Amino acid sequence: MAAGEFDIIREVFAPLAEGAAGAFDLTDDAALLGGDMVVTKDLMVEGVHFLKADPLDLVARKLVRVNLSDLAAKGARPTGYFLGCVWPATVKLADIRKFAEGLAADQAFFRIRLYGGDTTRHGAAGAPLVLSATFFGTPSRPGFLRRAGAAAGDDLYVTGTIGDAGLGLDALRGAAKFAAADKEFLARRYRLPEPRLTIGGALPGLASAAIDVSDGLVADAGHLADLSGLRADIDAASIPLSEAARGWLDRQGEKSSAYGRIATAGDDYEILFTAPQSGRRAVEMAAKLSKTTVARIGHMTRGSGVRLNGPDGEAIALGAGGFDHFA
Amino acid sequence: MAAGEFDIIREVFAPLAEGAAGAFDLTDDAALLGGDMVVTKDLMVEGVHFLKADPLDLVARKLVRVNLSDLAAKGARPTGYFLGCVWPATVKLADIRKFAEGLAADQAFFRIRLYGGDTTRHGAAGAPLVLSATFFGTPSRPGFLRRAGAAAGDDLYVTGTIGDAGLGLDALRGAAKFAAADKEFLARRYRLPEPRLTIGGALPGLASAAIDVSDGLVADAGHLADLSGLRADIDAASIPLSEAARGWLDRQGEKSSAYGRIATAGDDYEILFTAPQSGRRAVEMAAKLSKTTVARIGHMTRGSGVRLNGPDGEAIALGAGGFDHFA
Numbered sequence: 001m002a003a004g005e006f007d008i009i010r011e012v013f014a015p016l017a018e019g020a021a022g023a024f025d026l027t028d029d030a031a032l033l034g035g036d037m038v039v040t041k042d043l044m045v046e047g048v049h050f051l052k053a054d055p056l057d058l059v060a061r062k063l064v065r066v067n068l069s070d071l072a073a074k075g076a077r078p079t080g081y082f083l084g085c086v087w088p089a090t091v092k093l094a095d096i097r098k099f100a101e102g103l104a105a106d107q108a109f110f111r112i113r114l115y116g117g118d119t120t121r122h123g124a125a126g127a128p129l130v131l132s133a134t135f136f137g138t139p140s141r142p143g144f145l146r147r148a149g150a151a152a153g154d155d156l157y158v159t160g161t162i163g164d165a166g167l168g169l170d171a172l173r174g175a176a177k178f179a180a181a182d183k184e185f186l187a188r189r190y191r192l193p194e195p196r197l198t199i200g201g202a203l204p205g206l207a208s209a210a211i212d213v214s215d216g217l218v219a220d221a222g223h224l225a226d227l228s229g230l231r232a233d234i235d236a237a238s239i240p241l242s243e244a245a246r247g248w249l250d251r252q253g254e255k256s257s258a259y260g261r262i263a264t265a266g267d268d269y270e271i272l273f274t275a276p277q278s279g280r281r282a283v284e285m286a287a288k289l290s291k292t293t294v295a296r297i298g299h300m301t302r303g304s305g306v307r308l309n310g311p312d313g314e315a316i317a318l319g320a321g322g323f324d325h326f327a
Numbered sequence: 328m329a330a331g332e333f334d335i336i337r338e339v340f341a342p343l344a345e346g347a348a349g350a351f352d353l354t355d356d357a358a359l360l361g362g363d364m365v366v367t368k369d370l371m372v373e374g375v376h377f378l379k380a381d382p383l384d385l386v387a388r389k390l391v392r393v394n395l396s397d398l399a400a401k402g403a404r405p406t407g408y409f410l411g412c413v414w415p416a417t418v419k420l421a422d423i424r425k426f427a428e429g430l431a432a433d434q435a436f437f438r439i440r441l442y443g444g445d446t447t448r449h450g451a452a453g454a455p456l457v458l459s460a461t462f463f464g465t466p467s468r469p470g471f472l473r474r475a476g477a478a479a480g481d482d483l484y485v486t487g488t489i490g491d492a493g494l495g496l497d498a499l500r501g502a503a504k505f506a507a508a509d510k511e512f513l514a515r516r517y518r519l520p521e522p523r524l525t526i527g528g529a530l531p532g533l534a535s536a537a538i539d540v541s542d543g544l545v546a547d548a549g550h551l552a553d554l555s556g557l558r559a560d561i562d563a564a565s566i567p568l569s570e571a572a573r574g575w576l577d578r579q580g581e582k583s584s585a586y587g588r589i590a591t592a593g594d595d596y597e598i599l600f601t602a603p604q605s606g607r608r609a610v611e612m613a614a615k616l617s618k619t620t621v622a623r624i625g626h627m628t629r630g631s632g633v634r635l636n637g638p639d640g641e642a643i644a645l646g647a648g649g650f651d652h653f654a
Binding site (some may be wrong): 005015016033041042048049080096097100103107116119120122127128 | 332335336339340342343344345346347349350353355356357358360361364366367368369370372374375376407409410411412413420423424427430431434440441442443444445446447448449450451453454455457459461463
């Protein structure tokens with residue numbers, strides 16, 4: 001099937017949300033219900049969003065964290081969640097207990113609770129673990145931060161570091177070689193995202209638009225740009241890299257394509273946001289207070305799509321532009 | 328694995344809901360959030376909750392209706408939902424459109440809207456369609472109707488007819504023979520439940536406890552009895568049957584085991600509820616006003632578990648007692 005997740009949502013599902021207040025025509029990853037409840041739902045499928053070999057407590061924590069990342073990008077504070085599990089036919093009670101240990105750990109860490117859900121099992125042997133979570137949060141006082149809203153001239157920022165999770169997946173699959181410590185770091189970044197809730201909570205009123213980076217920096221910058229009716233210009237050399245990713249980049253011969261790989265790898269779960277140039281001091285302060293690194297990586301301009309400028313100023317060719325968990 | 332869905336929820340997941348207001352230790356199928364929002368989440372898996380050959384528009388409508396049935400048993404009025412789909416790797420856009428047609432039809436019928444969700448695809452060939460929905464509703468004025476709350480001596484009622492969906496599944500699988508019209512009726516009862524929202528909305532303040540019958544009459548009566556600390560006594564001859572199910576029963580030689588089959592088949596999606604004997608006139612009135620048939624099928628008494636009394640007064644042996652979508 002040629003259609004990607006976003007085409008299907010726009011063409012097939014968005015009409016079903018017509019007239020639903022707070023659903024924003026499904027252009028955002030979360031809805032605002034009753035004006036005071038932010039709700040988001042993310043699925044994870046074995047073999048697509050995590051590996052069969054991933055420890056189940058970490059899978060549980062990733063499920064929590066990818067959903068919290070959606071809330072973080074809205075500036076919302078999480079409160080609790082509903083959980084749906086479809087276990088393989090051969091699941092053992094010990095597996096489910098291990099999974100629940102991960103949930104318990106992150107529930108305590110993020111101070112959230114389980115509200116309810118559904119748990120079932122596949123009928124057929126070999127069918128993969130499917131996880132679903134619906135997370136609830138309260139919006140921060142200045143409101144709900146959307147993907148649309150950036151203005152031409154706004155700066156473009158991203159939290160943390162980019163590309164680690166994609167390299168971690170390569171490392172776990174044996175598609176790229178790393179020193180043991182780097183491999184461990186990158187694999188952890190793939191398996192255990194860090195939702196940026198603290199700085200997220202400070203962004204409403206400060207940022208003009210925000211999105212969590214799950215499909216890849218370029219793809220998510222594209223969503224933000226499309227919804228704001230603008231183009232996102234990103235300076236590749238400004239993309240924040242971990243030491244492990246920096247080392248990998250230094251070892252690549254073709255720098256442009258290496259930057260392209262970093263900028264289109266999925267699963268970063270950082271926040272990409274825009275803010276007016278007049279807000280630079282405020283963004284620095286929010287970064288400092290929330291103890292979160294924030295890098296200014298480009299700006300918004302008239303036009304459409306995303307332009308990734310290489311270290312020598314040339315535009316890097318991007319191909320499809322992102323990682324689509326659907327296609 | 329020997330543990331069933333309810334054991335797993337009680338042992339593994341209920342501790343994760345400790346202290347969550349409105350989650351009722353996961354003993355109910357829905358939670359009451361913020362005092363004014365009823366939320367429920369149900370999964371459906373191909374090969375477990377529906378057949379691969381079932382038309383996708385009907386599968387979509389079943390997903391809507393099994394969730395609405397949970398809200399109906401709480402006396403809540405549905406408002407909208409979040410949807411999660413994991414499609415087979417080979418899905419066609421036409422399949423997704425067909426599915427969305429079913430959603431649109433039932434959204435119009437039940438006046439609900441889509442709020443958001445997530446759609447993705449399996450990585451491996453052959454993996455089954457998995458559907459998840461999180462439904463929202465508003466509680467009726469007298470409040471939220473729970474599974475616990477029945478008193479000894481209360482009457483036990485059920486809406487509609489029981490056993491049709493189980494016989495419909497048998498018919499679709501070729502495990503039982505029916506005349507064409509009966510097969511069509513029973514298959515439709517399996518594929519397209521009728522959530523009892525109208526009478527459900529009238530039950531808070533009238534019923535002492537309620538549950539939707541999804542695991543089978545006996546199993547769900549058992550849940551209600553356990554949570555109320557009582558025994559449910561059901562008179563098999565009082566169980567309301569459709570003409571098709573009555574015809575099937577008449578053709579069975581061993582009536583006790585035939586009643587047992589009816590009372591333990593799953594997927595009825597009727598409401599089982601208790602009410603004090605003094606409320607009989609009010610229950611009749613609610614049934615009349617909501618144009619829903621309601622049958623008095625037994626009563627609650629001291630003890631535990633469920634006793635199904637056969638047509639000659641003997642207790643019918645029940646074995647495991649219900650259909651567990653997990654085990």
